[in-house]
Amino acid sequence: MNMTGIIFSEMYGEDLSVFTHDRNLAAIPFGGRYRLVDFVLSNMVNSGINNVGVLAKQNYHSLMDHLANNQEWDLNRKNGGLLLLPPFASEAVNHNNRGKLDELRNALNYLENATTPYVLLADAYVVYNMDYRPMLQAHIDSGADVTIAATRVEDSPAEFPSVFQAGRSGRVTSYALNCTARPGDFAGMGCLIISRQLLTSAIREYTARGIYHLERDFIQHQFNRGQLSLNLYEFKGVCLRIRDVDEYFNNSLAIIHEEVGGPLFRGDRPIYTRVTDEVPTYYGPECSVSACVIADGCSIEGEADNCVFSRGVRICKGAKVKNCVIMEGSVVGENVELENVIVDKWANITAGAELKGLTTNPVIIRKGATV
């Protein structure tokens, strides 16, 4: 494979600060047994990429722990494999996110030593199942400097970090950041292909001048000056963006539906994750479960409707749980009633408690909390 993968494990983290208190964005649990990073990482592996660098800046213990045994992704390679790229102890450490170019500077050595002509840059906050090989082919065929993966905005206007208009050939005609996309526009998926040569020279040149924003200061700026050609690669599959609590909640529950969960978890391109050797999930004699996605190691004795449970969740007798996302190891006690609640890992909802949020504003229980 002539492409190296780089994953940004941070960026939109601040909008999900309730979850990123002691982990970074890429390590946020999603879809039962996964973490957000699993999706882009598995996509890379399934596309034949076996050199992957994961950029991490802060709170990355949880991510390291998750990726420690890179065997699960088949990335325990002698040549290549997975490398976590935390910052060098330089001035970059002392600044909050100044931009992706700043982060990429930490990967400069890694990128310069890579042998592939192309680099795939991917954000961890987007959940999708995609083969990057046709995208690379499209990039090569187009002759463009950068190819960006995007989805077509179908229904109502919505705001996206990057919005494109493109001609039929895929050549981008307009590129806007953080604005509202109208139906027919394209929304970026935080995923682009660029030649390694162009990327490394941009990192060196821009960061030397104190310019750090990859999209705005480099790609958009050069594009607007007519010095950089952009090609758009339309992705037609399921694409879930996780930028804030609302999106996290709604998209977590969306995977319960066949039309979303089916294409995301397909047999020919599995999503890999860390193996924890949990037992199969036990469903008690009096449980009632409908429209749920449930990981292994759970014990369900109460009622669950439209929920996602991570590994090792316990729903005790008499509990009623509706529209909830419950993360690893949390316990919902007897006769507890939950509706529209996100419960972070290892929380304990004690017997008889009653918590109700709104679909637009779910209640959030912090990691390890006792309610």
Add this chain to the structure above:
Amino acid sequence: MIERKKECIAMLLAGGQGSRLYVLTEDTAKPAVPFGGKYRIIDFSLSNCVNSGIDTVGILTQYQPLELNDYIGNGQPWDLNRNFGGAHVLPPYTRAKHSDWYKGTASAIYQNIAFVDRYNPKYVVLLSGDHIYKMDYHKMLEFHKEKGSECTIAVIDVSDAEATRMGIMSTDDNMAITDFEEKPKHPKSNHASMGVYVFTWDVLRQYLIADEEDPNSENDFGKNIIPAMLKDGRAMYAYPFQGYWKDVGTLDSLWQGNMDLLDPNDPLNIHDPNWKIYARNYASPSTRIDPGATVANSLVAEGCIIRGKVVHSVLYTGCVVEEGACVTGGVIMPNTVIKKGADVNYAIIGEQCVIEENATVGEKPESDDPFAHNGIAVVGHRKTIASGTVVKAKEII
């Protein structure tokens, strides 16, 4: 150069056919038969080894080894991918002279003396990959050392009826073995061998060599090695084991072993975080239970999709139960699809089967006891049961 050595290694006999599992072991060895939702039978012995601090396991294969070899791989799922030691699959091999299959359990170890000698161990734990149990072999090894034993055999107390089908140990008050009988008509004790042995290696080594030279020997531990050691007055002790131990070597016991896991007081307790049972994982997504489905009193592994009804059942990884299908008392092995309207009652369905629409497998008796049945129906691996077909109780397809 300093010679590295291990105090204790394990040799796991995994070459048996398990012919009483019929279709389920037609093209796979018994230790590779799926069990308990996400495991295979051999996972229990392998996990016991690792949890007991044994990091070197020779796995002796002979009958249909493909699936088992593939499953063990480099031993990583059990943490047995070691630089010195780890999991090693040991099939029979040809030599300059006397090439042979493993004629019996003793011959299998005899042919791998060179493997054991590489680790120069003081003790060898001999196991069979046929049983479901959790056991700390380290404690047994300590017992072996304390007693100054040369051969220690783990025993479990069984009923008189069961005793007639097993190897029975008579012991003195100090647990020293005084007598050993294979399948006695009139058992003198209730201590049955579990097929778990600790040997002092240099002693066992001598007996293996002598046994191989004896043309009249069946080269079997139970029939030859143990009686020979007993006759010579070697220090032999029985190590009493308490807890769940099940030979899942028959279709009925395999089904029952799965159902035991549904017991709220599951005597095996596979949930114990301090004694995890490890298994190879296959990157399946979380299980999805669709609206209108019913799941009760069941174990469901990863990657299943349930739209129908599943009660008193164990569903293995990646099974699909479609709308209107009903599974009661089912042991459904990995990646099997139960199509719309199909009815599965008190049955074991092998891996990657398809039960077509409105087919019926097994019978549902009129009884209040959810586990009472008229006999288990069995469908072998990779079979398709055509639409509308009826497979009766006790039938084996």
